[in-house]
Amino acid sequence: MGKTTWVVVTAAVVAVVFSAGFIVVGDDEPAVSVMTNAASVLFAAFATVCAGRAARSTAGRKRLVWLSICIGLGGWLVGSFLWAYFELVTDIPPFPSVADLGYLVFPIGACIGLALYPVGHPGQSRTRLVLDGLIAAAALFQISWVMVLRDTYEADDTSRFAFGLSLAYPVCDLVVITVAVLAQTRARAGQRRTLTFLTLGVVVMALSDSAFVYLTAAGTYEDEIGRVVDVGYLVGLLVIAVAALLAVDEPATEPSLVRVPSRLALWLPYVPVAVAAAVCTPTNLHESGMAPLFLSTLVLVTAVLLRQFFVVRENRRLLDLVAEQALRDPLTGLANRALFNDRLSHAMQLHVRDRQPVAVLSLDLDDFKLVNDNLGHPAGDQLLVLAAQRILGCVRAGDTVARVGGDEFAVLLEGKTEHSRQVARRLMASFDEQFVIDGHDLLLRPSIGLAVATGDDATVSAEALLKHADLAMYSAKRSRTGGVHTFDPEMTRTRPKGTGKVGNAGTSTVRLLGQLRNTIDHAGLSLVYQPKFGLRDGEFVGVEALVRWPHPERGLLGPDKFLPLVREYGLMRSLTDLVVERALEDVARWKANGVRVPVAVNMFAPSLCDLELPKRILRSLDERDLSPDLLTIEITEDLLLDDVDRTRQVLDSLRGRGTRVAIDDFGSGYSALGYLCELPIDEVKLDRQFIAPIVDDARAAAVVRAVVDLAHELGMTVVAEGVENDDTTTMLRDYGCDVAQGFHFSPPLAGAELCDLLRRLTSPEPASSRSS
Ligand code: C2E
Ligand code: CA
Ligand code: CA
Numbered sequence: 150m151g152k153t154t155w156v157v158v159t160a161a162v163v164a165v166v167f168s169a170g171f172i173v174v175g176d177d178e179p180a181v182s183v184m185t186n187a188a189s190v191l192f193a194a195f196a197t198v199c200a201g202r203a204a205r206s207t208a209g210r211k212r213l214v215w216l217s218i219c220i221g222l223g224g225w226l227v228g229s230f231l232w233a234y235f236e237l238v239t240d241i242p243p244f245p246s247v248a249d250l251g252y253l254v255f256p257i258g259a260c261i262g263l264a265l266y267p268v269g270h271p272g273q274s275r276t277r278l279v280l281d282g283l284i285a286a287a288a289l290f291q292i293s294w295v296m297v298l299r300d301t302y303e304a305d306d307t308s309r310f311a312f313g314l315s316l317a318y319p320v321c322d323l324v325v326i327t328v329a330v331l332a333q334t335r336a337r338a339g340q341r342r343t344l345t346f347l348t349l350g351v352v353v354m355a356l357s358d359s360a361f362v363y364l365t366a367a368g369t370y371e372d373e374i375g376r377v378v379d380v381g382y383l384v385g386l387l388v389i390a391v392a393a394l395l396a397v398d399e400p401a402t403e404p405s406l407v408r409v410p411s412r413l414a415l416w417l418p419y420v421p422v423a424v425a426a427a428v429c430t431p432t433n434l435h436e437s438g439m440a441p442l443f444l445s446t447l448v449l450v451t452a453v454l455l456r457q458f459f460v461v462r463e464n465r466r467l468l469d470l471v472a473e474q475a476l477r478d479p480l481t482g483l484a485n486r487a488l489f490n491d492r493l494s495h496a497m498q499l500h501v502r503d504r505q506p507v508a509v510l511s512l513d514l515d516d517f518k519l520v521n522d523n524l525g526h527p528a529g530d531q532l533l534v535l536a537a538q539r540i541l542g543c544v545r546a547g548d549t550v551a552r553v554g555g556d557e558f559a560v561l562l563e564g565k566t567e568h569s570r571q572v573a574r575r576l577m578a579s580f581d582e583q584f585v586i587d588g589h590d591l592l593l594r595p596s597i598g599l600a601v602a603t604g605d606d607a608t609v610s611a612e613a614l615l616k617h618a619d620l621a622m623y624s625a626k627r628s629r630t631g632g633v634h635t636f637d638p639e640m641t642r643t644r645p646k647g648t649g650k651v652g653n654a655g656t657s658t659v660r661l662l663g664q665l666r667n668t669i670d671h672a673g674l675s676l677v678y679q680p681k682f683g684l685r686d687g688e689f690v691g692v693e694a695l696v697r698w699p700h701p702e703r704g705l706l707g708p709d710k711f712l713p714l715v716r717e718y719g720l721m722r723s724l725t726d727l728v729v730e731r732a733l734e735d736v737a738r739w740k741a742n743g744v745r746v747p748v749a750v751n752m753f754a755p756s757l758c759d760l761e762l763p764k765r766i767l768r769s770l771d772e773r774d775l776s777p778d779l780l781t782i783e784i785t786e787d788l789l790l791d792d793v794d795r796t797r798q799v800l801d802s803l804r805g806r807g808t809r810v811a812i813d814d815f816g817s818g819y820s821a822l823g824y825l826c827e828l829p830i831d832e833v834k835l836d837r838q839f840i841a842p843i844v845d846d847a848r849a850a851a852v853v854r855a856v857v858d859l860a861h862e863l864g865m866t867v868v869a870e871g872v873e874n875d876d877t878t879t880m881l882r883d884y885g886c887d888v889a890q891g892f893h894f895s896p897p898l899a900g901a902e903l904c905d906l907l908r909r910l911t912s913p914e915p916a917s918s919r920s921s
Contacts, residue, residue: 156394160387167383185379186233192386193226199393206397214262215396218347221258222389228252244365245311256321256358259351263325263332266344277459278331280452281418285327287449288421290320291442292428299438315362322355327418334414343395350389357381418456422449478552480530481537489551489559490611496563497602497611504604508569510560511598511618512540512576513626517556520591528586532593535584543575559618566601573599573633578792581760598622600636617641627719637717662714665698669723674698676731677897678748680906681868681890684882689910691747693783693890694732695897696724721753725762729769733780735900737773744907749781749811757784758795763802770808777807781832784812793827800829811868815839816856825863833860837871837891844876854884861885 167188200222204215228251235243260282264275298316329348336344360378364370370378429442476488484492493509500507514536521529533556540550540558549561560576562569577597583590598621602609609617617636625634668674678692698706715724732748739746756762770777782803800810811832812824816839825833835853843850853869860867869881872891881889898906 156391160391164384164387167380181376182236185376186229186237188383189229189379190226190233192383192390193222193229196386196390196393197222197226199390203393203396207399210265210267211396211399214265214267215393216262217258217265218262218389218393219258221255221262222386224251224254224258225386226251228254245314249314249317252358253317253321255354256325259354260321260325260328263328263347263351266332266336266347277456277463278328278335280456280459281331281414282324282328284418284449284452284456285421286320286323287445287452288425289323291425291445291449292421293319294441294445295428295432315365318358318362322358326352326355331414331417334417343392343399346388346392346395350385350387350392352385353381353388354385357385422453425449481534481552483537483541483558484549484551486551486553489549489553489561490615492549493561493615494611496561497609497614499563500602501607504607505563506566506569506601506603507614508562508566508599508601509614509618510562510569510573510576511600511615511622512558512560512595513622514556515594515596515626517593520586520593524587524589528589531586532584532591535586536580536593536595539579540576543579544572548572559615566603569599569601570633570635573597574792577633578795581795596622596626597633598625598636599633624717624719634719640717658714661711662718664700665711665714666720668698669720669727672727672731674724674727674731675899676728676735677899678735678746678903679890679897680895680903681749681888682894684869684878684886684889689907690888691749691781692903693749693897694728694751696728696751716753721756722759725750725752725756726765729766733769733773733775736779737775739904739907740775742904744904744911745779746903746907747779747781749783751783751813754784754796757782757799758792760795760799762799763806766803766808767806770806777803778809781809781811783834784810793824797828804829804831814870816852825860825865830863830865832866832868834868834870835886840869840871840877840881840891841873843880844874850880850884853881853886857884857886 170184197219200215200219204212204219207215228248231246231248231251232243235241235246235248260279264278264282329351333344333348357378360381361370364375364378369375429446432439432442476485476491477483478485493507496507499505514532517529517532520532533552536556537550537552537558540560544550544560544562548563551559551561553559560572562572577595580593580595583592585591598618600614600617600621602614617640620640621634621636624640675697676694677697678694680692681690682688683690696708696712698711700706703710715721729750732750736746736748766780766782767777770780782800804810809831810829811834812828812830813834814836815833816836824830833856835856839849839853843853857867866887867885868888868890869877869886870890872878872881872889872893874893877891878889878893895906
């Protein structure tokens, strides 16, 4: 049996025992008097202690509630003690007496307590609750004044003080009952039980009070019927005590956002006002005894006006709240799409007027669905909240972050374009750290697209900018290499639907891109291999793998024909994976035939930000039982490294297993000298354009020689690319260059041709052209 049940059962037993006692005592007047007085004091003491306990074990506002009820009950206890003293010990009539002051503390304490009772939703002021009580009480007073009390007042021969006192009871009780009923209408599910008991107890006490006053005025309190009133008090006290005991275990209430006030709470206080108006209208204010009516009307009108004021204020606040919530995503608290669009169009208006750049970032979490499917939706929700916090941590105050779809976010950035890029990069980096959800460590990458309306471009619309950011994001998603993709007009041509908007030049691109995708999906690209030779001894040292596309209509296409598409439309990762697989496949086959062929593979710079890349490469090597030093990674051309730290991390993990790293096209203008110091590099490949002029141009020669020395100083191997003749070969050898590659030695060869070459090289008579 639960604690609550015990409490209720005990209370019921006490009530039964007490009623039985009453019956046994019968009509024995002094005994009845002793017993009722003793019971009053005892019950009041019990209720006071219970309320005190409730005050001690609760916190915050609830503590205040129980404290004021405890004080009220304490007052009642003192009152009943004095009453007993007057009635049993002295000859002083107990009514009216100072005991009444004690009793009257109760309705005040109860009223304050009920008004303070936490209702758990903002927007409904307590002041209004008290005003409602006041309105109802004033109206009820008017009704009772006109109908009953005035006559009693006129006829009464007791003192005005006694009368005023006896009037104070019903007035206080009316206020308390109204406040209790209204508090009840505002109660929330978790607290309804306690509040119901409390209300019930307070109402029973108030009714007993009113009955007492009425019976006293009628002179019948001393009769049998008076005992019912006494029992009423005791029941009221007991019920309040039960409420106090229940309050100790009551769960804390969480504030809910909005709750529409119940209809009852809205019109209830006006009912007595309407009745009072009906009752008072026929009366003549000039008659005697009407002064209280005038006064109460004044109170009533003031209270109604005040109530009106509070209701209007509350409505305004509710409206604000609702308007605010209509523009917020309830899960993350970020702006929703509506608010984002509003801010964006405002920003675009400023953009047109002031030429202030506007950028939109579109961010989508990769593989979010996996989290939802495997860990459940609450985990997914949690993840979204954490992701939202991360995004907020990367932007300035004043930037707008919105959740615009399930796992899609948008950021509006006004101001310098460079800043927007910075935010994008920061955002990307912020997702390097794992999310911890339900004890799982989750690494979730976002795909980020950036679209910028620069200062000199006033034609782009808000919708277009948003769409551009989305397109860039899709491109980032397809590439799966991480990094931020910036919108490029070419991207609008990738969307198969909407071909209507694509011009003629675009149509062929769309077609080519479709074919390319298909080819990559079906691993239809091929590789050729260009051999590299040691300059000192002419030994074959390895090959560079170069990709080709055997196109069904256009023949064998070189990289210049399709790599731009690959780069633009996010196919870099698939292409790199395909090339690595294919090259290692060949190396493994050659190895099985007894020939060791180290291979170099070209990588796009953004691929090297992909922290998963080393894992994939090393797995491919392991699967074929190849030693990692058979592979060299060439970091190709546009080495505009977004994130040097991350690139270093990727290269380190590859080199840690023995894979070599080469910097490609060195001297072409893309590869900065600084990277030689910043990145872990084994090999420098001097760009073809750099090598070609050395025979005729002394300055070019001097630079090549210096770079060779520098690379050696740093412990790196130097490879010369595009060596086309003997003179160049000789010069490079003199400069100490280690390895050469170029048409002079061999063009790129198909796999079978390479095998032939290698067989010839290892056969007894040396290949004369290469030993020169
Ligand atoms: P690269 O890495 O500089 O590759 C060398 C390029 O120079 C190759 O062109 C090769 O055919 C060409 N070449 C070799 N020797 C000579 C020579 O003596 N004279 C001249 N004029 N050219 C020579 P290719 O195959 O057209 O490749 C062009 C570029 O495409 C490559 O430049 C590389 O940056 C990129 N690429 C090729 N394959 C791949 C790949 O699998 N992945 C990536 N990411 N890029 C690749
Ligand atoms: Ca290369
Ligand atoms: Ca190169």
